[in-house]
Amino acid sequence: MMNIPHxxxxxxxxHTNKLCWLSTLADNDGAEISRQDDILVCNECAAFKEIINRGFGRRTADMALGSTIATLLRQVSDRNISLDEARQQLEKKVSELALMKIITDAVVKTGDLSRALKIILTGVTSGRAFGFNRAGIFLVDQRHEYLQGMDAVGPENWQAAIRIWNELHALSFEQQINNILKAPQLGRDYLQMIIERIKIPLANKSNFLLRALWSEKHTFFRKSEMDPFVVGGILKHLDFNEFVAVPLRAEGIQLGLMVADNFYTNKPITEASIDALETLANTCISVLEITVLHEQLSQRLQELERVNQLLRENQAYLLQAERLADIGRLAATVAHEFKTPLVTIGGHARRAIRDINTPKFKKKDLDIIVSEIDRLEKITSEILEYSKPSKFDIKSYSINDLVKESLEFLEHKLLNLGIRLRVRYADSDPHIAVDERRFRQVMFNIIDNALDSMKTGMHLKVETRALEGYAALDIIDSGCGIPDDLRDRIFTFFFTTKAKGSGLGLPISKRIVEDHGGYIEFESKLNSGTTFSVYFPISGQK
Known part of the structure; x- marks a missing residue:
């Protein structure tokens, strides 16, 4: 029988608060004390092994049984160790996934590229996250075709490393991320300024970073294994021993490159740490892509706004130059227009002087001279007005009110000509930002042309409409219409079909409307009438 002690x-x-499991088999006096029933603990005990060896004796069956039990205990112990390792790995993965969720949520929340990059790099370098010493991100600038260093996180030297890590140790990872989100302005440290200076043309296929960019998987670089010339180029910026580069790829499009190392601690960059870095990159890439696109769109909008502002600032100069150019091109036409009335004036003036003291003198000669002088004065005034810079007194007006008040000035003229007026106003009463005097000038110019084409008893319609972004003034006559061969010329300077017309009314009206940001259209049917539609941008005030 087995010799088992008390x-x-x-x-x-x-475990000393428990009794040896084997010893209690022979002695029940210690029943009030709990018994050690974890056989794996017993398997590590020298006394347990000695008792087992002495208790089984020398028979083959006993030895086989003892060997079997011992093997089973070893296997159970090994399995238990494997389960502990698996549990630790699982806990680590769960922790990594939780950190990745914090990072991606923060990147989505910020929408700002610089903060998004800082958040990701903080995750890569934080001791509470992935724990690399230094990390940086390069992004591809497709517009200018180069790889641009964007941001980096890491200490400048050992002293800074100890200080920074001690400061961060007092903060949770969530606090570190929140500090980035809430900071009024992000600082730029030594490593970031170095990375920002790196700009590599995409055409430089031999560059080691570009080879890593186009690689299908991560690339590991060790100083001792790299080309000395390349190493020398890197050492001009910062020292290193080894680092890993992970491409940032979204649906086959290369967005950039993430690099990381452990320069200060010399901790080996293991496959597990690289896997974690790639997992983080793959997790963040979709939201990073959206953030990059948002940043690029914002930059384009800012560029367009700057161009638009520049155009607005120079608009007066451009318009003035355009007007002067128009005047220069029309110099010959002006000379012709002036020649006819001057010849007329000269002829009648010479005859009046010759006959002034004789019965042949006719007052009609003087009347003709005055009439032609008036015509010249009108042409001169309109040319000067066109050539001067526009100075508008812009205010917000109801287009309905402007039209109604302007038509009051024309009541007597319409009555004398026997023209019937029909008016229809827009129900929404849109407001426009215009110079009131210039608005009336445009309206009167178009209506005067309409009245010249109409006969007594005909009707004139004036309507206002509200459209998307514009208010329209329609002037619809029932006159003779504009012949097809003349329609391309009606906005040409000095073109007129009227005996006493200057040919400047419509060109000047078109210029005034365009200076207000609007435009003019017309439709005409021979012997049926013409419709002029004038569009002004709707203002935001009522």
Whole structure:
């Protein structure tokens, strides 16, 4: 029979409050004390093994049974160790996934590229996250075709490393991220300024970073294994021993490159740490892509706004130059227009002087001279007005009110000509930002042309409409219409079909409307009438 001693305490550290399992088999006096029933603990005990060896004796069956039990205990112990390792790995993965969620949520929340990059790099370098010493991100600028260093996180030297890590140790990872989100302005440290200076043309296929960019997987660089010339180029910026580069790729499009190392601690960059870095990159890439696109769109909008502002600032100069150019091109036409009335004036003036003291003198000669002088004065005034810079007194007006008040000035003229007026106003009463005097000038110019084409008893319609972004003034006559061969010329300077017309009314009206940001259209049917539609941008005030 097996010689088993009386009950004794377990000798395993941390388990001495329990009795040895084998010793209690022979002695029940210690039943009030709990018994050690974890066989794996017993398997590590020298006393347990000695008792087992002595208790089984020398028979083959006993030895086989003892060997079997010992093997089973070893296997159970090994499995238990494997389960502990698996549990630790699982806990680590769960922790990594939780950190990735914090990072991606923060990147989505910020929408700002510089903060998004800082958040990701903080995750890569934080001891509470992935724990690399230094990390940086390069992004592809497709517009200018180069790889641009964007941001980096990491200490400048050992002293800075110790100080920074001690400061961050007091903060949770969530606090570190929140500090980035809430900071009024992000600082720029030594490593970031170095990375920002790196700009590599995409055409430089031999560059080691570009080779890593186009690689299908991560690339590992070790100083001792790299081309000395390349190493020398890197050392001009910062020292290193080894680093890993992970491409940032979204649906086959290369967005950039993430690099990381452990320069200060010399901790080996393991496959597990690289896997974690790639997982983080793959997790963040979709939101990073959206953030990059948003940043690019914002930059384009800012560029367009700057161009638009520049155009607005120079608009007066451009318009003035355009007007002067028009005047220059029309100099010959002006000379012709002036020649006819001047010849007329000269002829009648010479005859009046010759006959002034004779019965042949006719007052009609003087009347003709005055009439032609008036015509010249009108042409001169309109040319000067066109050539001067526009100075508008812009205010917000109801287009309905402007039209109604302007038509009051024309009541007497319409009555004398026997023209019937029909008016229809827009129900929404849109407001426009215009110079009131110039608005009336445009309206009167178009209506005067309409009245010249109409006969007594005909009707004139004036209507206002509200459109998307514009208010329209329609002037519809029932006159003779504009012949097809003349329609391309009606806005040409000095073109007129009227005996006493200057040919400047419509060109000047078109210029005034365009200076207000609007435009003019017309439709005409021979012997049926013409419709002029004038469009002004709707203002935001009522």
């Amino acid at each position: 009950a004794v305490p377990c000798t395993k550290k941390g």
